[in-house]
Amino acid sequence: MHxxxxxxxxxxxxxxxQVYGNQHxxxxxxxxxxxxxxxxxxxxxxxxxxxxGRKMNRLDLWIDKDKxxxxxxxxxxxxxxxxxxxxxxxxxxxxxxxPRKNIERVYSPREGLSDLMSMPGKDLDExxxxxxxxxxxxxxxxxxxxxxxxxxxxxMGHYSPNMSDINIVVYGKRKFWDLMEFLDxxxxxxxxxxxxxxxxxxxxxxNRYVIHKKEIYxxxxxxxxxxxxxxxxxxxxxxxxxxxxxxxxxxxxxxxxLGVARFKAVVDDNKDSIVRPGCYKISGSKxxxxxxxxxGLQISKIxxxxxxxxxxxxxxxxxxxxxxxxxxxxxxxxxxxxxxxxYFDSYLNGRRDNEYIKILDD
Amino acid sequence: MAYFHExxxxxxxxxxxxxxxxxxxxxxxxxxxxxxVPSDLINLTGxxxxxxxxxxxxxxNLFNNKEIVKRNLDAIREKFPEYxxxxxxxxNWFLGxxxxxxxxxxxxxxxxxxLLKVPIEDLDSYLKATRKMIEILGKAGIPMxxxxxxxSTLLGNxxxxxxxxxxxxxxxxxxxxxxxxxxKSENPSLKxxxxxxxxxxxxxxxxxxxxxxxxxxxxxxxxxDDGFIDGNVFSLFCIENENESWYDWEAEHxxxxxxxxxxxVKDAYYSIVRPGYYELEDxxxLEGYKNVPIRRIITWARPFNLQAKEGEHIEACGLxxxxxxxxxxxxxxxxxxxxxxxxxRGEKEYLKALIS
Numbered sequence: 001m002h003x004x005x006x007x008x009x010x011x012x013x014x015x016x017x018q019v020y021g022n023q024h025x026x027x028x029x030x031x032x033x034x035x036x037x038x039x040x041x042x043x044x045x046x047x048x049x050x051x052x053g054r055k056m057n058r059l060d061l062w063i064d065k066d067k068x069x070x071x072x073x074x075x076x077x078x079x080x081x082x083x084x085x086x087x088x089x090x091x092x093x094x095x096x097x098x099p100r101k102n103i104e105r106v107y108s109p110r111e112g113l114s115d116l117m118s119m120p121g122k123d124l125d126e127x128x129x130x131x132x133x134x135x136x137x138x139x140x141x142x143x144x145x146x147x148x149x150x151x152x153x154x155x156m157g158h159y160s161p162n163m164s165d166i167n168i169v170v171y172g173k174r175k176f177w178d179l180m181e182f183l184d185x186x187x188x189x190x191x192x193x194x195x196x197x198x199x200x201x202x203x204x205x206x207n208r209y210v211i212h213k214k215e216i217y218x219x220x221x222x223x224x225x226x227x228x229x230x231x232x233x234x235x236x237x238x239x240x241x242x243x244x245x246x247x248x249x250x251x252x253x254x255x256x257x258l259g260v261a262r263f264k265a266v267v268d269d270n271k272d273s274i275v276r277p278g279c280y281k282i283s284g285s286k287x288x289x290x291x292x293x294x295x296g297l298q299i300s301k302i303x304x305x306x307x308x309x310x311x312x313x314x315x316x317x318x319x320x321x322x323x324x325x326x327x328x329x330x331x332x333x334x335x336x337x338x339x340x341x342x343y344f345d346s347y348l349n350g351r352r353d354n355e356y357i358k359i360l361d362d
Numbered sequence: 363m364a365y366f367h368e369x370x371x372x373x374x375x376x377x378x379x380x381x382x383x384x385x386x387x388x389x390x391x392x393x394x395x396x397x398x399v400p401s402d403l404i405n406l407t408g409x410x411x412x413x414x415x416x417x418x419x420x421x422x423n424l425f426n427n428k429e430i431v432k433r434n435l436d437a438i439r440e441k442f443p444e445y446x447x448x449x450x451x452x453x454n455w456f457l458g459x460x461x462x463x464x465x466x467x468x469x470x471x472x473x474x475x476x477l478l479k480v481p482i483e484d485l486d487s488y489l490k491a492t493r494k495m496i497e498i499l500g501k502a503g504i505p506m507x508x509x510x511x512x513x514s515t516l517l518g519n520x521x522x523x524x525x526x527x528x529x530x531x532x533x534x535x536x537x538x539x540x541x542x543x544x545x546k547s548e549n550p551s552l553k554x555x556x557x558x559x560x561x562x563x564x565x566x567x568x569x570x571x572x573x574x575x576x577x578x579x580x581x582x583x584x585x586x587d588d589g590f591i592d593g594n595v596f597s598l599f600c601i602e603n604e605n606e607s608w609y610d611w612e613a614e615h616x617x618x619x620x621x622x623x624x625x626x627v628k629d630a631y632y633s634i635v636r637p638g639y640y641e642l643e644d645x646x647x648l649e650g651y652k653n654v655p656i657r658r659i660i661t662w663a664r665p666f667n668l669q670a671k672e673g674e675h676i677e678a679c680g681l682x683x684x685x686x687x688x689x690x691x692x693x694x695x696x697x698x699x700x701x702x703x704x705x706x707r708g709e710k711e712y713l714k715a716l717i718s
Binding site: 048053115123125128160161 | 401402411412413414415416417418468469472473476477479480481484485486489511516517518519522524
């Protein structure tokens with residue numbers, strides 16, 4: 001069974017996890033724990049939710065760093081099975097992974113949406129009707145129903161009408177890009193994109209102001225056609241790689257951490273920038289500052305785990321990136337270097353606010 | 363082993379979700395009604411669908427045209443014969459599932475304890491209303507550990523303002539404490555259907571012809587197990603503690619036919635649970651059988667709970683049974699067996715207190 005990014009897994013001990021990527025180590029599935037029961041560990045710094053008959057903490061990576069670190073330390077002790085040490089990395093970053101034996105149930109966005117679309121309209125509530133109408137509109141792009149999925153609270157059934165987002169999954173990178181083109185050219189009476197002001201609000205969150213110039217940030221985000229409102233409900237569209245189009249294969253490369261640095265470069269290819277982990281192929285990289293071990297290196301790829309960086313930059317655009325510099329040794333092929341942004345451990349230290357990709361104005 | 367009590371939810375290994383319908387069960391089988399049936403498992407007719415737990419499911423409903431109910435039960439019988447229990451002692455059948463087919467039991471008590479731990483500011487309006495109702499029941503003197511939540515309140519698939527808040531009260535004594543408290547409570551968050559509301563309900567719906575509008579209103583308006591809390595409908599389910607169980611699955615329940623009776627309620631203590639009963643005196647069989655003394659009215663349907671009080675005269679129609687255990691033998695009238703949803707008897711059954 002292939003575990004697609006954005007599927008949901010519930011575990012036998014009550015965790016709700018979001019599949020985090022399309023490539024997984026043997027016997028485990030890389031995830032981000034989304035809701036964690038509070039019977040073993042809990043934190044007042046994280047939001048609480050009552051889900052599936054349990055008091056849960058919702059893991060928010062943007063709370064106070066020290067409190068997040070305490071929580072993750074406690075998690076690592078209480079749920080040690082869910083901490084994954086990668087042998088592909090000389091020094092493993094923090095990964096969360098569900099051992100296959102701990103899976104209670106897998107919620108498939110594709111199968112869920114297929115079932116939802118088969119429902120009689122009269123049996124749907126307002127939220128689900130909005131999802132169906134949005135999908136009917138997206139189907140005008142010539143994508144097929146099997147190319148779509150719906151995930152998170154809509155899939156799990158614990159959404160709040162008028163409050164919860166709609167999270168749409170598109171299977172296949174080419175299809176996602178086609179859909180973006182369709183959305184760029186087509187409108188709908190119930191569709192509107194996030195306004196400059198709404199992106200401005202978003203900018204205030206997650207410390208973007210530390211890194212980005214507001215106007216440039218908003219301008220770049222505003223051109224995305226993956227986030228908007230349909231019948232006043234926020235929707236977000238994610239791309240998920242099909243099994244045969246993964247841009248890297250788990251186990252085919254080894255990674256050595258060289259340091260932390262900032263580089264600038266030009267984007268050559270952004271077609272893999274729509275998935276998680278996402279990737280920009282770059283050229284002409286220039287070291288700006290950071291650990292001396294990184295000085296003079298040519299960076300070929302910028303890899304990121306946060307969806308905020310999806311489709312941020314386009315070929316020919318100049319970007320600046322700050323993150324972990326890794327030496328990558330493929331099983332076959334030449335050694336190359338990459339910058340990685342958004343490993344989970346970066347949220348536990350100062351890197352959280354210093355890692356970024358941004359477009360350069362000139 | 364879990365206590366498979368009334369109003370708890372269980373999932374079967376086939377992914378059918380059941381609502382338990384009794385506090386006691388025959389050996390190895392749980393009396394329960396299918397609540398949500400995945401639509402890819404079986405094709406049912408005349409039922410609403412819901413999108414729940416990532417699937418399209420039928421909301422199984424016995425309150426339907428009896429031909430539709432028959433057809434749906436036939437479909438279940440064909441696909442899942444083990445979900446129908448043929449009871450020789452009752453010469454009747456019951457819905458439910460074998461214990462060995464239980465995949466997951468949802469713990470109502472534990473669910474409430476978890477809810478109580480969530481800071482109030484992290485709750486939505488529906489769960490805040492649930493907490494308020496729990497507080498009210500606490501003021502009635504019911505310990506928190508004797509309360510639970512079930513159905514969408516427990517699973518989290520509720521819609522604020524639309525879904526019922528389903529609260530379970532463990533212990534018959536506690537159930538009565540709740541009812542007595544609510545009869546007197548003047549909490550501004552609590553509302554009840556008025557006599558006018560019930561009259562409208564009577565006129566809008568097909569209510570048994572056995573009631574006049576006046577009788578129906580008088581019977582319903584005094585019940586306090588269903589109401590509104592901050593605009594949300596709530597329902598209270600009283601659950602026997604394990605040491606309070608009274609139903610005897612080993613006894614013979616010989617069916618003798620449909621009867622109409624009159625009687626006086628001697629004891630209504632068990633009328634708050636399912637199955638529940640009213641102990642009678644001064645009974646008379648009016649129609650359907652010879653005039654034998656009726657000791658009890660047994661109720662399997664929730665609408666007949668709390669319908670009459672001690673000392674009140676009642677009139678009822680149901681299935682006359684001869685009950686025979688190792689120790690005793692007597693006659694009783696039973697209402698709300700599963701077969702009433704597919705037979706003419708269902709339309710005839712009623713229980714009313716002669717109070718209007």
